[in-house]
Amino acid sequence: xxxxxxxxxxxxxxxxxxxxxxxxxxxxxxxxxxxxxxxxxxxxxxxxxxxxxxxxxxxxxxxxxxxxxxxxxxxxxxxxxxxxxxxxxxxxxxxxxxxxxxxxxxxxxxxxxxxxxxxxxxxxxxxxxxxxxxxxxxxxxxxxxxxxxxxxxxxxxxxxxxxxxxxxxxxxxxxxxxxxxxxxxxxxxxxxxxxxxxxxxxxxxxxxxxxxxxxxxxxxxxxxxxxxxxxxxxxxxxxxxxxxxxxxxxxxxxxxxxxxxxxxxxxxxxxxxxxxxxxxxxxxxxxxxxxxxxxxxxxxxxxxxxxxxxxxxxxxxxxxxxxxxxxxxxxxxxxxxxxxxxxxxx
Amino acid sequence: xxxxxxxxxxxxxxxxxxxxxxxxxxxxxxxxxxxxxxxxxxxxxxxxxxxxxxxxxxxxxxxxxxxxxxxxxxxxxxxxxxxxxxxxxxxxxxxxxxxxxxxxxxxxxxxxxxxxxxxxxxxxxxxxxxxxxxxxxxxxxxxxxxxxxxxxxxxxxxxxxxxxxxxxxxxxxxxxxxxxxxxxxxxxxxxxxxxxxxxxxxxxxxxxxxxxxxxxxxxxxxxxxxxxxxxxxxxxxxxxxxxxxxxxxxxxxxxxxxxxxxxxxxxxxxxxxxxxxxxxxxxxxxxxxxxxxxxxxxxxxxxxxxxxxxxxxxxxxxxxxxxxxxxxxxxxxxxxxxxxxxxxxx
Numbered sequence: 001x002x003x004x005x006x007x008x009x010x011x012x013x014x015x016x017x018x019x020x021x022x023x024x025x026x027x028x029x030x031x032x033x034x035x036x037x038x039x040x041x042x043x044x045x046x047x048x049x050x051x052x053x054x055x056x057x058x059x060x061x062x063x064x065x066x067x068x069x070x071x072x073x074x075x076x077x078x079x080x081x082x083x084x085x086x087x088x089x090x091x092x093x094x095x096x097x098x099x100x101x102x103x104x105x106x107x108x109x110x111x112x113x114x115x116x117x118x119x120x121x122x123x124x125x126x127x128x129x130x131x132x133x134x135x136x137x138x139x140x141x142x143x144x145x146x147x148x149x150x151x152x153x154x155x156x157x158x159x160x161x162x163x164x165x166x167x168x169x170x171x172x173x174x175x176x177x178x179x180x181x182x183x184x185x186x187x188x189x190x191x192x193x194x195x196x197x198x199x200x201x202x203x204x205x206x207x208x209x210x211x212x213x214x215x216x217x218x219x220x221x222x223x224x225x226x227x228x229x230x231x232x233x234x235x236x237x238x239x240x241x242x243x244x245x246x247x248x249x250x251x252x253x254x255x256x257x258x259x260x261x262x263x264x265x266x267x268x269x270x271x272x273x274x275x276x277x278x279x280x281x282x283x284x285x286x287x288x289x290x291x292x293x294x295x296x297x298x299x300x301x302x303x304x305x306x307x308x309x310x311x312x313x314x315x316x317x318x319x320x321x322x323x324x325x326x327x328x329x330x331x332x333x334x335x336x337x338x339x340x341x342x343x344x345x346x
Numbered sequence: 347x348x349x350x351x352x353x354x355x356x357x358x359x360x361x362x363x364x365x366x367x368x369x370x371x372x373x374x375x376x377x378x379x380x381x382x383x384x385x386x387x388x389x390x391x392x393x394x395x396x397x398x399x400x401x402x403x404x405x406x407x408x409x410x411x412x413x414x415x416x417x418x419x420x421x422x423x424x425x426x427x428x429x430x431x432x433x434x435x436x437x438x439x440x441x442x443x444x445x446x447x448x449x450x451x452x453x454x455x456x457x458x459x460x461x462x463x464x465x466x467x468x469x470x471x472x473x474x475x476x477x478x479x480x481x482x483x484x485x486x487x488x489x490x491x492x493x494x495x496x497x498x499x500x501x502x503x504x505x506x507x508x509x510x511x512x513x514x515x516x517x518x519x520x521x522x523x524x525x526x527x528x529x530x531x532x533x534x535x536x537x538x539x540x541x542x543x544x545x546x547x548x549x550x551x552x553x554x555x556x557x558x559x560x561x562x563x564x565x566x567x568x569x570x571x572x573x574x575x576x577x578x579x580x581x582x583x584x585x586x587x588x589x590x591x592x593x594x595x596x597x598x599x600x601x602x603x604x605x606x607x608x609x610x611x612x613x614x615x616x617x618x619x620x621x622x623x624x625x626x627x628x629x630x631x632x633x634x635x636x637x638x639x640x641x642x643x644x645x646x647x648x649x650x651x652x653x654x655x656x657x658x659x660x661x662x663x664x665x666x667x668x669x670x671x672x673x674x675x676x677x678x679x680x681x682x683x684x685x686x687x688x689x690x691x692x
Contacts, residue, residue: 004454005452005453005454006452006453006454007449007452007453008447008449008451008452008453008456009449010453011453013479013480016453016456016479017477017479019453019457020456020457020460020479023457023460023461023464024464024474025464027473028467028468028471028472028473029439029440029471029472029473031439031440032439032440032473032475034475035473035474035475035476036474036475036476036477040476041440041442041475041476042475043439043440043475043493045391045392045394045396045495046391046392046393046394047392048391048392050391050396050493052440052442052475052476052491052493053442053476054442054443054444054476054477054478054489054491055444055478056444056445056446056478056480056487056489058446058480058481058482058483058487060483061446061480061481061482061483062480093375093377093378093389094375094377094378094387094389094398096387096398096399096400096491097400098400098401098402098489098491099402100402100404100407100487101354103353103354103355105354106351106352106353106354107351107352107353107354107356107357107362107365108350108351108352110354110362110366111365111366111369114366114369115369118369118370118371121374122374125374125375126374126375127373127374127375127378127381128370128381128382129378129380129381129382129387129388129389129398130381130382130386130387130398130399130400131363131382131400132400132401132402132489133359133362133363133366134359134402134404134407134408135404135407136404136407137404137406137407137484138483138484141402141404141446141487141489143400143402143444143478143487143489145398145400145442145444145491147389147396147398147493149391
């Protein structure tokens with residue numbers, strides 16, 4: 001290591017972002033409401049709140065085209081951005097797509113990628129309005145920026161959780177991570193013996209959750225219909241534990257969650273056992289679920305208590321630091337962010 | 347070549363974009379005014395026009411850190427986006443930055459990159475409001491999206507030029523391209539003999555134009571002060587000839603330009619001669635000038651005729667197809683887009 005040289009993996013992604021964000025200084029534009037540090041940026045324009053978010057996916061880091069159909073990759077790269085906008089309680093409206101391609105890719109491959117992007121635009125009712133297409137020396141890079149909006153009275157930041165608020169999560173957790181394990185295993189089997197057919201039919205749900213996640217815009221609509229504004233919200237991209245710690249840090253209080261309340265699909269559980277993985281670790285730290293994690297005031301519990309896809313996993317507590325899991329056996333375990341860290345060496 | 351496989355370089359960047367854009371179908375959001383095909387996308391929100399543009403720069407394709415200081419790269423990556431917004435006659439307000447880094451980069455290098463981004467934000471009075479930071483397996487990728495706005499009565503597309511309009515260009519042309527030649531030569535000299543000191547002091551203006559281009563937001567303010575709205579506009583990223591052909595295609599008429607009217611700095615001219623390059627080719631096809639190319643109605647000529655940095659290089663003509671150059675010798679030469687094509691094999 002050189003003198004005066006700090007490796008990125010010494011700080012990690014979040015440490016690096018904190019360090020860079022600390023130098024930014026005050027905003028120059030009167031419309032800028034929120035910069036780095038939530039699911040999206042927030043800009044006020046004519047009394048109206050706009051949301052902006054960006055995500056970059058690189059081949060060999062975030063996806064492997066040897067098992068990821070390129071059309072699904074297009075779909076997923078839109079979903080992850082729409083999910084960020086949903087996590088502000090907002091609605092995505094437009095995206096721009098920047099794409100870098102090596103000459104390994106044919107026009108037909110790019111068209112398949114765009115077909116997936118288009119399908120996502122159709123499903124989410126958004127427009128692809130611009131982009132940049134350029135060459136790459138090493139594989140595919142896709143960077144999408146999504147623009148959306150939200151009513152001022154409905155915007156939901158990471159920092160609004162109050163003592164006693166109920167912590168909710170949508171869908172089920174850990175499936176995308178187990179899907180990745182299945183796909184990686186089948187790839188190794190295939191590399192060892194190309195005549196072997198991949199055996200993923202049985203794991204279809206898991207593979208689907210990994211390859212083609214759906215942003216929970218349905219939940220945003222339903223909450224709106226119920227006139228329920230969560231007190232804080234984040235989407236689950238890095239894993240439940242990591243996201244709980246984000247809500248904790250931003251809201252200035254802790255969370256207690258209960259093992260027996262965590263939603264998991266049977267297939268996820270069984271496959272984790274088959275892979276000799278601890279199911280609870282997959283649920284807490286798996287990542288890429290793109291479900292919504294949010295807090296609600298206790299008074300709002302009645303209106304969602306029977307919702308089939310919203311699960312009440314714990315509550316906010318000023319007496320807890322960070323997050324703790326109460327196991328089925330009654331033990332208390334501190335939550336750690338073991339989420340994705342793509343920086344090598346960490 | 348595989349059957350049914352079309353290589354990207356058969357279509358080129360613009361051909362590929364045309365093909366992808368053709369499949370997009372109608373807009374789903376009522377606010378979307380303009381998608382792919384101009385300097386930025388245009389979205390209407392509460393009677394207000396928003397501009398969105400994105401650009402991705404990859405190490406080894408768009409920049410070479412062996413002579414490009416990483417701080418300048420940060421500055422440049424902002425400038426190219428602000429320039430696109432200026433080319434719509436708009437003002438940039440915010441940017442989001444997606445960054446991918448290999449472990450070759452230290453935290454200090456990333457901080458230097460951000461220092462350049464910050465300096466540009468300061469100069470352009472914009473806010474860095476968000477981003478994504480991730481790992482890369484091969485060098486640095488930087489993707490910036492800029493958001494801006496423009497009054498409805500002032501927006502300037504590529505398609506508004508009318509027969510007889512005067513074609514104007516700001517600044518001088520070809521300097522950024524010659525700067526690249528100088529930097530590449532010095533790199534080769536250095537590689538051959540590491541004891542040699544780079545000799546770029548003499549070429550400082552050219553190197554500066556290549557490494558730290560300034561978006562012409564000053565011109566946008568001045569045109570606004572003069573109450574002059576160009577009839578069409580584009581920024582010069584791919585070279586004058588290529589941009590003229592864009593205005594031609596979009597506006598449905600041709601352009602005549604005059605060799606003796608093309609603005610060139612003495613240093614650019616002399617260096618082209620020194621490098622045994624045709625200065626006129628550098629001016630027409632050099633690229634990366636990030637000057638503004640626009641048309642004005644003849645009635646507006648009086649108000650800008652004495653502007654020291656706006657040059658009148660020709661006019662729009664329904665009788666011309668594409669663009670033609672009238673040489674000093676009185677010959678007529680068709681303009682060809684020989685601009686940047688980063689796709690290998692083309």
